[in-house]
Amino acid sequence: MNHKEVAEKLVPLLGGKANVVSATHCATRLRLVIDDESQIDKSAIEELDGVKGAFSSSGQFQIIFGTGTVNKVFAHFGPLVGVSMEEEEGGKDVSHKDAAKRKMNPFARFARTLSNIFVPIIPAIVAAGMLMGLLGLMNTYNWVDPESGMFVMLDMFSSASFIILPILIGFSAAKEFGGNTYLGAVIGGIMTHPSLLNPWGLSDAQPETLDFLGFGVEMLGYQGTVIPVLLTVYVMAKMEQGFRKIVPNAIDLLLTPFLTVIFTGFVALLVVGPLGRMLGNGLTSVLGIVYETAGPIAGLIFGGLYSTIVLTGVHHSFHAIEAELLNVGGNYLLPIWAMANVAQGGATLAVFFKTKNKKTKEIALPAGISAFLGITEPAIFGVNLKHRRPFIGAAIGGALGGAYVVFTQVMANGIGLTGLPMFAIAQDPINYGIGCLIAIGGAVIATLLLGWKEEVK
Incomplete structure (x- = not known):
């Protein structure tokens, strides 16, 4: 061209x-x-x-x-x-x-904001998730002694991203909220300070309580948490912007960071942090109840509706929820989203094999392959949604695959990867692969049965 x-x-x-x-x-x-x-x-x-x-x-x-x-x-x-x-x-x-x-409307703007914060962090979480998967294989098949130096060091490498997650989020969120990125990282550092008990992997440990002006402050860290640091850095950015308006330019470089860190640090440990922890725990508890009680029905619904949610742009906000879920054993939402994505690829391949339109064929094959790799926009907007019924066929395939991965309790060790790349962070690669085949096969069959009106041009 x-x-x-x-x-x-x-x-x-x-x-x-x-x-x-x-x-x-x-x-x-x-x-x-x-x-x-x-x-x-x-x-x-x-x-x-x-x-x-x-x-x-x-x-x-x-x-x-x-x-x-x-x-x-x-x-x-x-x-x-x-x-x-x-x-x-x-x-x-x-x-x-x-x-x-x-x-954008306010809700779409909120979703895009969360996406802008978490997308830059995804490589770090993906690397940690892949390392966790490797450690799981080593432990299951006794490839390496768990007490060996190799295993201990790899375990350190895999957990580091989650331990310093508030620092990573603090840096990225400050950039998005209009604050100083390094001050955002400092706030994340305060919330993961060694003086605070690290809750990561310590279920029975009890934190000390510090007396501060008559208030009892629980000395519990925020390692691996998401919502507390998001709220705190948002407050930090607003405080910093407020101080810059009233602090004289001659001393702005010295006084504004000083005041921002002090006031935000107190707010983080006394108010926003504990409140954010409650919100995060409440969110994961509600999702856990839905996941455990509704089971495959939840997978059926979410897998079928996910591609429609993508059309609204709201799916960008899911990264924050998925990152929070990693603290409770694994991300069980990502495999459902993955089923919806590969189903879009299956529906696109069905269009490729049946259509007689040369332009559609040129688009459909690479779009289908792209969907299998986790990039669905060419398949959704270039083929399936354009012909309408293939999009419905993909929703059917996504629903079937979603029900299967929930039934077999497939989880992921990270966020961001779907399709074939998600094999690297899937805790149960075999059932994940079976789910993919069900989603793709269901989408192909449903699309061929539903048919679509072929374009004249």
């Missing part, structure tokens, strides 16, 4: 340069904030060479090109609408996020 020619054709189909408020791209899609989306000729855009689909979501109009192609198109498209690659990698990207958020 001629990337420059596609970029030039794209601008008028979007309503012209003036209609594009800001632009950036991810691994597979152009992400555009549009002033008036009614000026977009969506059907003509989808007919352009290399375009695998287009949709509006999360305050952005997104055009799917695929890995390796999107950055080449953007290199020509960016200058045409006033965005360069250098700007996209720096300050311009921040303004793009702000512009996209302004077009």
Whole structure:
């Protein structure tokens, strides 16, 4: 394809340069904030060479090109609408996020905020989850003595991410909330200080109680927790912003961090931290009750509805919930989401084998493979949702797979990975694999039985 020619054709189909408020791209899609989306000729855009689909979501109009192609198109498209690659990698990207958020409803904005906080942390949690899986295999099959130096060191490596999770979240959340990132990390450090009892893996230990101005402060740390540090860093960012407004510029560098750390530290240990712990424990308890009582029915419902939830953008908020679940034995939500994702790939493959439309075939095969690797947007928006009934077929497959992984109690040691990559962090790879086959097979059969109206073009 001629990337420059596609970029030039794209601008008028979007309503012209003036209609594009800001632009950036991810691994597979152009992400555009549009002033008036009614000026977009969506059907003509989808007919352009290399375009695998287009949709509006999360305050952005997104055009799917695929890995390796999107950055080449953007290199020509960016200058045409006033965005360069250098700007996209720096300050311009921040303004793009702000512009996209302004077009979202409050709930979608909240979900996107949580996503922006947790997505950068996912590699650390995934690495820890894979190490936990390796340690589990070593222990189950007696590959290494649990008392050996190798096992002890790997155990240290696997638990480190969860022990310092509040520090990682503190840094990332401060960036998202508009605070100083290093102060956010310091607040996370206060909440995981060695003077506080580490609850990670210590179920019977009892923390000491410190007397502070007549109040009893429980000296219990927040290692591995999520909600307490999120709330605390949000308060920290607001305090820091407030202090900067009243502290003279001449002493701002010295006094603002000093006041921020002191006041936020007291708030963290006396109020927000304990409250956040109660909220986190309550959330995991409620989910645990639903998981244990509803069982496969919960998997059936969540697996069937997850792809529809993806359309709303609310799924971005699930990372925070999943990270909290890792403290209670494992993430049992991620395998359900994985079933919904691979089912989208199965439905797309069914379309690929049955359709006679050349353009649909070109999109369907790579989109299906992408869904099996955990990236579902090309399959959902480029094929299944476009034809409607394949999307329903994928929901049926996701429901069946979700019911199976809940029935067999498949859990994950991390967050963020679905599809085939999730084998690396699945606690029960065999039943996870069977669940994938059920989801894919169910989606293929359901899609072929439901059929769809073939496009004339």
